[in-house]
Amino acid sequence: MSLNLSLSIDAQSRETLAVQLRNAFRTQIEEGALRPGTRVPSSRQLAADLGVSRSVVVEAYEQLCAEGYLVSQHGSGTSVATAARTDLGSALTPDDRAPAAALCDLRTGGLHDSTFPRQDWIRAVSAVVTSAGRRELGYAPPSGLPVVRHTLAGYLGRVRGVRTRPEHLMITSGFAQGLALLCRELRDRGHDTLGVEDPGHPGEWEFIAEAGLRPVGIPVDGEGIRVDALAASGVRAALVTPASQFPTGATLSAQRRAHLVAWAEEVDGYVIEDDFDAALVAPAQRMPALQSLAPDRVIYAGSASKVLAPALRLGWLAIPPGLTARVERVRAGWDIGCSGLEQLAFARLIDTGAFDRHLRRLGADVQKRRQAVQQFVTRHLPDVTVLGRNGGLQAYLVLPARCAEEAMVQAARRRSVLIRGGRFYALRADDRPPALVLGYAGVRGPELGRGLAGIAAAYRETTGRGG
Ligand SMILES: Cc1ncc(COP(=O)(O)O)c(C=O)c1O
Structure with a gap:
């Protein structure tokens, strides 16, 4: 791959190499230096160019794919997404906006705007x-x-x-x-x-x-x-x-x-x-x-x-x-x-x-969604476990070990369902089981149903199981 990228990473920085690399790509894409459709170097090539381990590049690319900046296609490598986002929101909500073409954004973020009183x-x-x-x-x-x-x-x-x-x-x-x-x-x-x-x-x-x-x-x-x-x-x-x-x-x-x-x-x-x-x-x-x-x-x-x-x-x-x-x-x-x-x-x-009345309404709505996710998983995603059933605006779905997390994320994305894998939320690379983190509060009820159906289809595709 002949494309030269002007990316620099600093081994002395407090940020991990993968985070630095991801940020560098995000900036270049947002500023238009990397145009939609541009192919990026293979992870092997970029790792060699930068003198870092290949896993660093793989991790950065996976996160950029999950965030909608890059798309990875079997056989034709990785390129800048045609609908890549151009704004990021606050530091604590790094990527809570969907590309325009997205059907259903189940990435963690927040509440649907219809809930604001x-x-x-x-x-x-x-x-x-x-x-x-x-x-x-x-x-x-x-x-x-x-x-x-x-x-x-x-x-x-x-x-x-x-x-x-x-x-x-x-x-x-x-x-x-x-x-x-x-x-x-x-x-x-x-x-x-x-x-x-x-x-x-x-x-x-x-x-x-x-x-x-x-x-x-x-x-x-x-x-x-x-x-x-x-x-x-x-x-x-x-x-x-x-x-x-x-x-x-x-x-x-x-x-x-x-x-x-x-x-x-x-x-x-x-x-x-x-x-x-x-x-x-x-x-x-x-x-x-x-x-x-x-x-x-x-x-x-x-x-x-x-x-x-x-x-x-x-x-x-x-x-x-x-x-x-x-x-x-x-x-x-x-x-x-x-x-x-x-x-x-x-x-x-x-x-x-x-405010109390609003919280009671909102709490009841969130709990209904949480239960709907739980029931859906029980029925359609055999072998998947939902952690922390009592709180949060997201469900942490532990996938069976045979299920490749990134393959699931990509299979859902092909169905226009945006969701992140557990690795996105991990600071240390370790051997925790594959997982999906499903934000269920940022979409309207019917959209949540469609998103869940997309995830079930992605699960069937990647595991060959499920109903
Ligand atoms: C873990 C966590 N804490 C706190 C907040 C709230 O941050 P802020 O009040 O700055 O919007 C968020 C928002 O995304 C969050 O995800």
Whole structure:
């Protein structure tokens, strides 16, 4: 293959070689340097050109194929997709938009836009704007309006058992900003690593690396993060999703919770609790926030992105009292706070009870979808196991060992169903079983049915089984 690519990768970088390579391709495709239809070098050729192992290139190509940037065809190699995406969204939602031709996008992302409570939001904004005076239209304090923090402290205590006070809450521009602030604070405290769940969220790992910490993958199992592995890793801070592990959906067990906070105490470290979709966990399985066990060691983080809409850019941190002033100082140097009007509208949504009603409706809808996926798998995908049945906006489907994960992803794609394999969410290459991660909340109900049918057909094609 004679095509020369101007790609450079840096062996000293905190990012893995595969991530660097994937990012380099994405940039070139998005900027138009690599045109749709352009053939890219074979993995063998590119590995030789760059002086890296072939598995690095294979991994990068597989992710780019799963994301719709590249297409790989038997016999004719790999080329830039004709419908390759040209925008990426935020760092935490790296690729949640479908190519125009896609029938059904079951990649993890978020909620379908029909779930946004438009009338409630319009009423809340209208009430806030109608009565806004000089104070409401002026600069809000960087950490958020006191009246909003007061409402939020009450809400988080009532719904999640969070033990905090308004003065230790900070309203952030989504969880992304909260995470960036915390990474900065950890770095200032001498940390250079952050333990992260593996599998987990690749967008977050990139984000953490950009914020100057090296993400260290810690395995998870049916009870959530393995605290024994965390303790052995040498890190002194960890980012976890205890309510519903992303993407396996496991709830962190009571015993693990106790071990996790004991570990944080022992290493004089911190746990960041990402509670972004706890409201959608089945009520019977919902446990109080981890933070309630150790408000001095657990930094609680929430977000409106997965319960309302990412466009609001609304998130919040409940910060241990000993850290609040320092995090506030860092924040003050970054921006002058979030939109006061939006904060007030959100608080009004809570105060009027509209938010609770919305979450009840949304939770019931999400659970119905989860059950539909489970029933479908039981009927049509023999030998497939669904992990974490109680939470999350995605189902982690463990495939039988004989099933080639990437072949399944590609077979689904040929049926215009976009889905990712488990490897996309893995930080360390290991020998975990093949899997699919099915985001079921971003499409309308009938579309979900069509997507599932496409997956069943892909399963039959790749395994020669299924009904
Ligand atoms: C694991 C996880 N945590 C948190 C968030 C919310 O991030 P933000 O509030 O910045 O939109 C997301 C959104 O994609 C997520 O996937």
